[in-house]
Amino acid sequence: MTETDLVAISPLIFVIALAMLIIVADIIWPDRDDISTGLTVAGLLVGAGLTVLVAQSEAREIFAGAYVVDPLTSFLDVLFLAIALVTVLVAPDYLRPRGLPMAEFTATLLFAISGAMLISGSRDLLVLFLGLELLVLPGYMLAGYAKRDGYSTEGAIKYFLLGSFSSAIFLFGLALTWGFTGTTRIREVAASLAQLDTASALAPALLMGLALLTTGVAFKIAAVPFHYWTPDAYQGSPTPVTGYLSVGPKVAAFALILRLFVEALAPIKADWTPVVIVLAAITMTLGNLVALTQDNVKRMLAYSSIAHTGYIMVGLAAYAGAPVGSEAERAGLEGLLFYSVAYAFMNLGAFAIVSALQHRRGVTSQIETFAGLGRRAPWAAILMTLFLLSLTGIPPTAGFFAKAYVVLAAVQAGGWVSVLAVIAVLNAAAAAFYYLRVVVFMFMRDPPETARPVLTGTMMRAGLAITAVMTIFIGLVPPVTSGVIEFARVAAEVLLVRTAGG
């Protein structure tokens, strides 16, 4: 360990220190939500600045090659910090009326984010697992944050049981991979696998490791048929937490896929490509079909997030299915990263509106809550329409470009992956039905007699502004669009150079 090592991971250390500072502040001034919230917002902005600052220097491996700070790490770190920021801005409006403390919420959230940041630059199988656990353990706590609420507890227990079960499966897969290659360093794992004879079948031990890793990761990203925990965990959790859970752990799990499958297991990608293609196809289709029948908006968005997992996996499939060294390989990873950014903002935005409506205690997330919203609170209805259109993939929103990149990459990759492109487009058309159903409720139904005005705080407005601006700008303002793409391209390049060079 040297000073440069510490400088390179300073964003990560900063976030952990910030979480502890909030705990100290809560010990000294208990029940002062404004202090912890203010500290978090200011701290996250500083943390993002620090990440960008560290990204200026050259990419380097630190801690004897266990961690790397390269453009991909910086890309993901900035995204994670932005997700945390929006979540913290949206949360008070929902938590305060229910008497839930902010300080513990923000501290727990920051610990989870530090886990995600550990994953994003991890170059070692064990550090990867450590980051994963640091990410999901606070997630279980957040899911059960409304501890007097039976649904919240139910969702948290289901999330915890299946989450720890899948972590065990994943760890077993890591153990077999380690047993086969004899190293936990990702670079050495890749080098060891590259020497295998690709023409003959893989050794059963390695195949089993691959199967266990795939299953474990599929649980974490909630891919069908490993998605059963998702709807209950998402519906039961406090709404701002649901927003975070549907975005943070999902993007982090894709970061894990990039580090593990795209970097370490790239030499044997012919063996896991068919699985990714099949999983992507059924995840998109089943997620969308089940979402069609939901009457609860949170549950509908939960199934829609499963469908979006499928779309992101199309990007992964495009990388995996493309010939080694081809342009489509890069396009696939670029699409995956771009989709993650667009998805993060539009999905957080949609959940932020649901949180805003649930500001008063006792307001449910049933679709009837949205009836006549266009008349009761026009701006909320307009923003919700924007997010839903973006989730559908209608131009000129961020969601459209995200889908376009992923689908184009799949077409470029050719073969079976181009079939995925067709499935993705058909699914996007089917998804329009249930997204627009909410819009119909908002603008074409009369508000219920009992409806009371929608109240929003300043922070909620700021959170909505960030998500809305990003959703529009990524789609509509060329410099922003190309900026995100450029950043994603540089980040994707890192993976390709390394897998090509061994």
Added chain:
Amino acid sequence: MTGLWYILGFAFAGISFVFLTIGVSWLLSHRHKGDRHKGLPYESGIDTYGDTWGRFGLSFYIYALLFVAFDIEVIFIYLWALVFRDVLVGGLVSMAIFVGILLLGLGYAWRKGVLTWR
């Protein structure tokens, strides 16, 4: 191909271990129908009473968690003490940070009233 047999053999051994242990304990256990005391968990102790499915206070759980945190800490401190001559100031600072983080957790739990018995 031999690798596959290893896996099958391993799976077979793993599954049969379960039945083996249950079977052996069934064979070895003394089943005296007539003598009630022979069947008790503690044959020569005082008579047991109550239900096995009794409920525990949740407070024990939090104490157990705090205990585990400090129990693990001790493992690190032993190793640190062994090599202290080599690490000196840097080691002292690292350990101070480590213990400080744990103490912060304890202080937080204390402040939140976790240590008050309810």
